[in-house]
Amino acid sequence: MTGIKKLFIVLLLFSLSKIAAGQDSVQYKINSSGKFELTLQGASHFASLALKCVQKEYPNKLGNVLEGDSDLLAPAKMHPAFYGCFDWHSSVHGHWMLVRLLKLYPQMPEALHIREVINKNISQKNIIAETDYFAKPINRTFERTYGWAWLLKLSEELHTWDDPDAKLWEKNLQPLADLIVKRYIDFLPKQTYPIRHGTHPNTAFGLAFAYDYTKSVGDKDLLKMVIARSKDYFLKDTIAALAWEPNGADFFSPSLQEADLMRRVLSKAEFTKWFNRFFKELIRRRPKNILEPAIVSDRTDLQIVHLDGLNLSRTWCMYSIVKALGRQYPLYTLLIQSARKHLLSALPNIANGNYSGEHWLASFAVYALSIE
Helix, strand or coil: CCHHHHHHHHHEEEEEEEHHHCCCCCCCEEEECEEEECCCHHHHHHHHHHHHCCCCCCCCCCCCCCCHHCCCHHHHHHCCCCCCCCCCCHHHHHHHHHHHHHHCCCCCCHHHHHHHHHHHHCHHHHHCCCCCCHHHHHHHCCCCCHHHHHHHHHHHHHHHHCCHHHHHHHHEEEEHHHHHHHHHHHHHCCCCCCCCCCCCCCCCHHHHHHHHHHHHCCHHHHHHHHHHHHHHHCCCCCCCCCHHHHCCCCCCCCCHHHHHHHHHHHHHHHHHHHHHHCCHHHHHCEEEEEHHCCCCCCCCCCCCCHHHHHHHHHHHHHHHHHHCCCCCCCCCHHHHHHHHHHHHHHHHCCCCCHHHHHHHHHHHHHHHHCCC
């Protein structure tokens, strides 16, 4: 281990000790390889945030289109599985996080409670109701494609877990997953242009998680379409507009999210060539704003707090990108250091007492920690 790396790890450990100050136990640690790991206490902490909200009906942002008075339903009536956590997609990725944590830390104190909650929420009856909602023509754009992507990520997480409860939950969820797959297949040929901004409709993110799902469950038809459309949208891109990032409400980096997709669908050689062309300015170590964590000025603001999520999604994109490029790539160390700086900036703010961030940020943190 080089002296610089040793110094960097010491600084990270010092920062982590400050994060954990005042808490009963350390929630994060650095392993022998210098990588972040979530401790059992940290997993318990994050699980508690999701457990507080996946069955919390209000406040709630429904985002649905009403065709008549009969559509004026309470959230739990409209979405009996995913009514909590302020909005539908946050409830879905809250459930994903609970499954992920339970899979990794089966001994966690909340294990039984998590199983009880998921058993109740992801029941056959509730998922049929959710599927019926999506099946209505007026709702064909509902949660496109952010919520779609997280639903497939939840299904993928269940599919890859050899647990009796998980198999039941996957079976219950399957009709909705199948409908979402059909939605992708129907929509992608019609989407002439990708959506590039750093919020929910971001096309690259929706395609990335759909790709992961297809690889996991063996859906060759959707996989073929995802690869083809990814190349149609992004293969010819040159010189990312890095100086324009971030927008004030981003929780994705448009450029890094695009790269995180393209490393999936291209070979290493193809991706390296594409990355060098697209990130030409970054290779010159500029602009600095893409390498520095975003400043979050008001965590009570539902839009500004998105920037905490941006710091976490930048983290997982950078980790994934450098893995694809390899250790010999000239920007490897720079991107690893930037990723960890982003992670350290965001982790202390996951639970800040404001529901505006607490209802969703833990999921982003767990996914970022899973990637490293």
